[in-house]
Amino acid sequence: MSPEIATYIGYAASFFIVLSFALKNLRKIRIVNMIGCICFVIYGIFSGMLWPVIIPNALLCFVQVYHLMTANKK
Numbered sequence: 001m002s003p004e005i006a007t008y009i010g011y012a013a014s015f016f017i018v019l020s021f022a023l024k025n026l027r028k029i030r031i032v033n034m035i036g037c038i039c040f041v042i043y044g045i046f047s048g049m050l051w052p053v054i055i056p057n058a059l060l061c062f063v064q065v066y067h068l069m070t071a072n073k074k
Contacts, residue, residue: 013039
C-alpha cells in the first residue's frame with residue numbers, strides 16, 4: 001500500500017474518533033469509535049507495524065465489540 005493511502009486511512013481514523021465524541025447515542029458512539037480503531041490498526045500495519053498504534057486500538061476494538069454484544073442482552 002502506498003504511503004499516501006496509509007496517511008489518508010490515518011486521517012479517516014482520526015475523523016471517526018473525534019466524531020465519536022460528538023455523538024450522544026451510546027450505541028452509535030461505540031460503532032463509530034470502533035470504525036476509527038479499525039482504521040488506526042490498518043494505518044499502523046501499513047505504516048511499518050507501529051505497535052504503539054496497533055495494540056491499544058485493537059484492544060479498544062474488542063472492548064467496543066464486547067459492550068455492543070452485552071448491551072443487546074440487557
